[in-house]
Amino acid sequence: MPFRTLLAGTLLGAWLFAAHASARQTVESVAAGALQAGTAPAQVRYELGAVVDVRRASANGVSILAITPGGAADRLGLQAGDQLRAINGRRLDNTPRPSSTLENALQEGDGALRVEAVRNGKTLAFSGRADAVDPAPRKGAQACGYVSTLAGVVPRSKGVFEAEITQIDGRSTPLQPTNRHRVDTGKHVLVVREFIDPARLSSAQLQQIAKMKKFALARAYKPLVIDVEPGIGYRIGARLLKDKLDTQSIRDNAYWEPVVWEKVPQACP
Amino acid sequence: MIEPTQVREQLHALPEIPLPDALWRRVDAKRRQKLQRRKLGAGIATLALAAVMAAPLLLPMFAGADRAPGEQIAAHPPMRGEHDVQAELRALDHALQAAYDRGASDAEIAPMWVARDALLTGIPSGNSAIRRSRI
Numbered sequence: 170m171p172f173r174t175l176l177a178g179t180l181l182g183a184w185l186f187a188a189h190a191s192a193r194q195t196v197e198s199v200a201a202g203a204l205q206a207g208t209a210p211a212q213v214r215y216e217l218g219a220v221v222d223v224r225r226a227s228a229n230g231v232s233i234l235a236i237t238p239g240g241a242a243d244r245l246g247l248q249a250g251d252q253l254r255a256i257n258g259r260r261l262d263n264t265p266r267p268s269s270t271l272e273n274a275l276q277e278g279d280g281a282l283r284v285e286a287v288r289n290g291k292t293l294a295f296s297g298r299a300d301a302v303d304p305a306p307r308k309g310a311q312a313c314g315y316v317s318t319l320a321g322v323v324p325r326s327k328g329v330f331e332a333e334i335t336q337i338d339g340r341s342t343p344l345q346p347t348n349r350h351r352v353d354t355g356k357h358v359l360v361v362r363e364f365i366d367p368a369r370l371s372s373a374q375l376q377q378i379a380k381m382k383k384f385a386l387a388r389a390y391k392p393l394v395i396d397v398e399p400g401i402g403y404r405i406g407a408r409l410l411k412d413k414l415d416t417q418s419i420r421d422n423a424y425w426e427p428v429v430w431e432k433v434p435q436a437c438p
Numbered sequence: 439m440i441e442p443t444q445v446r447e448q449l450h451a452l453p454e455i456p457l458p459d460a461l462w463r464r465v466d467a468k469r470r471q472k473l474q475r476r477k478l479g480a481g482i483a484t485l486a487l488a489a490v491m492a493a494p495l496l497l498p499m500f501a502g503a504d505r506a507p508g509e510q511i512a513a514h515p516p517m518r519g520e521h522d523v524q525a526e527l528r529a530l531d532h533a534l535q536a537a538y539d540r541g542a543s544d545a546e547i548a549p550m551w552v553a554r555d556a557l558l559t560g561i562p563s564g565n566s567a568i569r570r571s572r573i
Contacts, residue, residue: 220534224541234538235554237531238524268539336546338529339536356529360549387545392553394526 215275215299217282218242221253223268229287230254230261231271241282245295248288255285275299313437314397316359317349318405321431325366329430332407335390336360351437352397359393361427363407370414377419385422393427402435523557530554 218240222232229252236243253261259274261267275282284295318332334342337350338358367375382389395403408428410418418424530550537547 218531220531221538223538235531235534237528240528240531268541272539336533336537339533339538339542339550340540341542356525358529358533358550358553360546385545387543388548390549392530392549394529394553396522396525 214302215278215280216241216302217256217271217275218244218300219247221271223271226261226264226267227252228262231264231267233286241297241300245282245284245297247284247286247295250288251293252287253284254287254292255283257281257283312399313351313353314399315349315351315402315435315437316357316395316397316405317402318361319346319348320402321404321433323404323406324430327430328409328411329406329428330366330369330409331364332405332427333362333364334359334405335362335387349402349435354397354399356394356396359395359405359427360390361393361405361407362390363425363427365407365409365425369409374414374419374424377416378424381420381422389422391422391425391427393429395429400434400436402433403429404431404433406430523560527554527557530557 218237219233219242220235220237222234225231231253233242233247233249233251233253235249236247253271255261256271256274257278259270259277261270261274264270278299280299280301282295282297282299286293286295316334316337318334323329323331334350336342336359337352342350370378393405397403406428407425408430409425410423413419413424530553534547534550534554537550
């Protein structure tokens, strides 16, 4: 066989393999741990144990919005409302990209935390240890589960309708419909959008819902925290609460709730 | 040939046959039974009609019964200990931070804050660390 034919065959095979892998990736989005860690070797990450608004930095730094109970920030004595000005010597005030600056500062400290914060106009210094987080330990094929809104037939007779998962653990899901999302075992936060059948609602109720959604936008979505067990697929839907279809309940977006309507065994490859 | 009038006269001339004493009692009893059966039928029909008309009102009760423990459909776990609440809170805080890291809009983030606040509201007030972290 001529060398050129052999080379062409090899290249074609490689291209087909890559195309197959790419197609599979689009069908099955890998969420949570995979998004965080990718394929890099497992290494300890350090966290502050707080929710920080890293979208913008002011002259005093970035705002702490909440403290995770028992976390590093809680142990240090930081409070919600404090402004983080510097961590491990890295300044966060007037930083163009506070998110990456904070992340780098935490990882560079190798577990040590030296924090400069502003509280009620006073500058305070804190020191201690960051939270060490092991990437999700892989337990072979059973270390993950799936969440889905497209699998199975939604039990409409039980008042459950179609839904869409818009975020998993704070990250947006792909725009194109995805059969199922792979997630590591453990707690996960899903944000769900309802697609309740309009035929089940009166025209007045539909008008009220449309009006509410127009103002609420993504606020009309609802969170669902699920504890993913290994090798289990969770089918998610939106349950219509028929006793909460009055004007005030619709205005409060209380007429539905996200639910797990079925759990099925699904082995992780 | 015998005339019909003659036949009628002969028949009229026949002696009256004495009826048994119990006959009228039996006829009366049968009539009463028939009336009772009619009343019973009407009662059953009324009850059936009432049940059909009340079905839409009773459906929500049965729907509630469908959601008994063991049912697959669940918005939240039935019982949550403090450990579960803490784990849920950590998951929510991670999700919130991830959303802020990617520059999500306030509207996108809002549902998770609602869930966090709801979770904290359900925690016993004795937990000062958690209360302190509320915003």
